[in-house]
Amino acid sequence: MQSLRKYYRQSATYKIFSAIFRESISFLDTLGKISENAIDVIKYLFKGGIDKKELIYQCDRFGISSLPITLSIVGMTSVIVASQVASEMVKQGGGNFVGLLMTILIVRELGVIMAGFAIISMIGSSIASEIATMRVTEQIDAIKVLKVNPIQYLFVPRVLSGMIMMPVVVVIASVVGVLAGAVTAKLSSELGYRAFFDSMWLGIYMKDLSVSIMKSICFGATIALISCSCGYYAKGGAKGVGEATTKAVVWSFVAIVIIDMFFAIAFFF
Amino acid sequence: MSIEVKNLVKVFDEKRVIDDVSFKVNNGETLAVVGFSGSGKSTILKLICGLLEPDSGEIITSEGDIAMVFQYSALFDSMNVADNIAFALRERKDLRNKYKENDIKRIVAEKLELVGLKGIENKFPSELSGGMQKRVSFARAIVTEPNSILYDEPTSGLDPISSTLIEDYIVRLKDETNAASVVVTHQMSTITRTADRVVMLYDGKIVFEGTPEEMLRQDTPYTKQFVTASLDGPMHMMTE
Numbered sequence: 001m002q003s004l005r006k007y008y009r010q011s012a013t014y015k016i017f018s019a020i021f022r023e024s025i026s027f028l029d030t031l032g033k034i035s036e037n038a039i040d041v042i043k044y045l046f047k048g049g050i051d052k053k054e055l056i057y058q059c060d061r062f063g064i065s066s067l068p069i070t071l072s073i074v075g076m077t078s079v080i081v082a083s084q085v086a087s088e089m090v091k092q093g094g095g096n097f098v099g100l101l102m103t104i105l106i107v108r109e110l111g112v113i114m115a116g117f118a119i120i121s122m123i124g125s126s127i128a129s130e131i132a133t134m135r136v137t138e139q140i141d142a143i144k145v146l147k148v149n150p151i152q153y154l155f156v157p158r159v160l161s162g163m164i165m166m167p168v169v170v171v172i173a174s175v176v177g178v179l180a181g182a183v184t185a186k187l188s189s190e191l192g193y194r195a196f197f198d199s200m201w202l203g204i205y206m207k208d209l210s211v212s213i214m215k216s217i218c219f220g221a222t223i224a225l226i227s228c229s230c231g232y233y234a235k236g237g238a239k240g241v242g243e244a245t246t247k248a249v250v251w252s253f254v255a256i257v258i259i260d261m262f263f264a265i266a267f268f269f
Numbered sequence: 270m271s272i273e274v275k276n277l278v279k280v281f282d283e284k285r286v287i288d289d290v291s292f293k294v295n296n297g298e299t300l301a302v303v304g305f306s307g308s309g310k311s312t313i314l315k316l317i318c319g320l321l322e323p324d325s326g327e328i329i330t331s332e333g334d335i336a337m338v339f340q341y342s343a344l345f346d347s348m349n350v351a352d353n354i355a356f357a358l359r360e361r362k363d364l365r366n367k368y369k370e371n372d373i374k375r376i377v378a379e380k381l382e383l384v385g386l387k388g389i390e391n392k393f394p395s396e397l398s399g400g401m402q403k404r405v406s407f408a409r410a411i412v413t414e415p416n417s418i419l420y421d422e423p424t425s426g427l428d429p430i431s432s433t434l435i436e437d438y439i440v441r442l443k444d445e446t447n448a449a450s451v452v453v454t455h456q457m458s459t460i461t462r463t464a465d466r467v468v469m470l471y472d473g474k475i476v477f478e479g480t481p482e483e484m485l486r487q488d489t490p491y492t493k494q495f496v497t498a499s500l501d502g503p504m505h506m507m508t509e
Contacts, residue, residue: 049362049365051360130347134345137341137343137346138339138340138341138343139343139344139345139346141315141320141337141339141343142337142339142343142344142345142409143356144319144320145318145319145320145335145336145337146356146357146360146361146409146413147334147357147361147363147413148356148357148360148361149362153360
C-alpha cells in the first residue's frame with residue numbers, strides 16, 4: 001500500500017493536482033489578505049487623519065510622474081487604431097463616423113484600460129517593490145514598533161492618491177487619444193478635422209464620461225491596493241521583492257480587466 | 270519590574286522555537302540574551318515588542334513604550350535622519366498633535382546629541398556608516414522616552430571600535446533613561462560591557478542564567494562551549 005502511495009506521489013497526475021491545489025490555496029490567501037486590507041483602508045478613509053504631505057507626494061507620483069508615459073501609450077494606441085480604421089472606413093463610405101468610433105473607443109475603453117496598464121507598469125510595480133523592500137529590511141516592523149499603523153501610514157495615502165489621480169490621468173489621456181486619432185485620420189485618409197470632430201459628439205453621452213470616471217477611480221484604488229498588499233506580504237530578500245513586484249503587476253492586470261468586464265456588462269450590455 | 274516573560278512558547282512549522290522561557294528584567298537593568306544563531310533570540314524580542322504573538326505564555330510589561338533597535342537599523346531610507354527620528358512624534362496618533370515643529374526639531378537635536386551625532390539631521394541613511402546608522406536608530410528608538418529598550422544584535426557586523434562605541438551608548442542610554450534593556454547578542458564584548466545578567470538559549474530553552482562573570486567562569490558545559498567557541502559540547506548548530 002505504501003509503495004503504491006509512493007509511486008502515486010511521483011506520478012505526473014499527483015504533481016499537477018498538488019500544484020493546482022497549492023496555487024489555489026495561495027490565490028485564496030492573497031485574495032483574503034487584499035480584501036482584509038481593503039476593509040481596513042475603507043475604515044481609515046472614513047476615520048480621517050490622513051497625512052496630507054504624504055498624500056500630496058503620492059498624488060504627484062501617481063498622476064504627474066506617470067503622465068508622460070501614460071499619454072504616450074494612449075496616444076500611440078490611438079494612432080495605431082486610427083491608422084488601421086480610418087482609411088478603411090473612408091473607403092467604405094463611413095468616413096463621417098470615424099470620429100464617433102474613435103471617441104467611443106477611447107472614452108469608453110482605450111483611454112481607461114491603456115492608462116491602467118501604464119500606471120500598473122510604472123507606479124504599481126514601484127509601489128510594490130518599495131513596500132516589499134521596506135518589509136524585507138524590517139522598516140515595516142520598525143513602523144509597528146513605533147506604534148504607527150502601517151496600513152494607515154502606507155496604504156491609505158497610496159490608495160487615496162490612486163482614486164484622486166487616476167481619473168485626472170484618464171481624462172487627459174483620453175483628450176490626447178482623441179486628438180492623436182484626429183491627426184492620424186487626417187494623415188492616413190485625408191479625413192478633415194471638421195468631419196472627425198462633428199461626428200465625435202453623435203454617440204458620446206454623459207453616461208460614457210461618468211462610467212469612464214467611475215471605472216478609473218476603481219482602477220486607481222485597485223492598482224494601489226493590490227500593489228501595496230503584494231509588497232506588504234513579501235518574504236525573503238531580493239528574490240521576495242522581485243516576486244512581490246511580479247505578483248502585483250499580474251494581479252493588477254487581471255483585476256482591472258475583470259473590473260472592466262463588469263462595468264461593460266453593467267452599463268453597456 | 271519592567272519586563273516579565275512567563276512560560277513563553279512560540280511554534281513555527283511544528284517546531285518549538287521558544288520553549289517555556291521565563292525571565293524578568295527590572296528598570297535600569299540590562300539582560301543579555303545569548304546563544305547560537307537560530308536559537309530563538311530575535312524571536313523573543315519580536316514577541317516582547319508585539320511583532321509576533323506567543324502560542325502560549327505571558328509577557329507582562331510596565332506601562333509605557335517599548336522601543337527596539339533592529340539588527341540592520343531598519344531606518345526609513347526615503348527619509349533623512351531628522352525625519353527618521355521624528356517619525357513617531359509626527360505619525361503616532363497619540364503624539365501627532367502634542368508637539369509643534371519647533372519642539373520636534375529640538376527633540377531630534379537633543380537625541381542626536383545624546384548618541385554623539387550632532388548636526389547630521391539632513392543626511393540620508395545611505396550617507397552614513399553602519400555604526401552611525403545604528404546610533405541614529407538608537408535616537409529614533411528613544412524619542413518617545415520608552416520604559417524598555419530591546420536591542421537585536423546591536424554590534425553585529427561592526428568593527429571593534431564602532432562596537433565599543435555602541436556598547437558605551439547602550440550603557441549610557443540605560444543610565445539616562447533608567448529603561449529595562451534586553452540585548453540579543455553573541456558577541457562577548459557586548460555581553461561583558463553592557464549586561465547585568467545573561468540568559469543563554471539553546472534549542473528554544475534557557476540553558477544558563479546568571480551574571481556575565483558567572484558565564485565567563487565556564488562552570489556549565491553550555492557556558493564552557495559558548496565562551497571557548499568550541500565545536501565539542503552539548504550545543505550543536507541547527508541545520509534546519
